[in-house]
Amino acid sequence: VVGPGGSISAGRVVAIGRWDSAPVRREVRRARAEGKLIDLTYGHACRWAFFMDTGHVV
Template identity: 45%
Template sequence: MSEIKLVNIGFGNIVSANRIVAIVSPESAPIKRIITEARDKGVLIDATYGRRTRAVVITDSDHVILSAVQPETVAHRLTSKETAAADEAEEIDTK
């Protein structure tokens, strides 16, 4: 069974890293359109706690998650988790 990886998207909100397709900035018109369509379809999750949206996380289930954390920060958290898991696997293999 595969290991479930989680990534913090701010304010204690956690998303399954395996389900993330993209982490993008909300500034462009196409992303704003995606947000509007997701809101209309009922698949928008607002995890900003009333703060400004800085990152939009798109999942493989077509859910759109709004985060108040910068996209670079979310991506760094995602890659650092994967790197840490790979390092742990290497340590186990070398023992």
């Protein structure tokens, strides 16, 4: 389970990064610009970013 109500397939995760890392934030901005960001925070603070094998960032 990710966030207060989301879930992802653990088999598709290729990397996990802490949100306070500058490289992770850059990748999240890139994913948002490309339409590949999936936001499961439901308004809560983000602590981790999951990088999927499809190129999406959760």
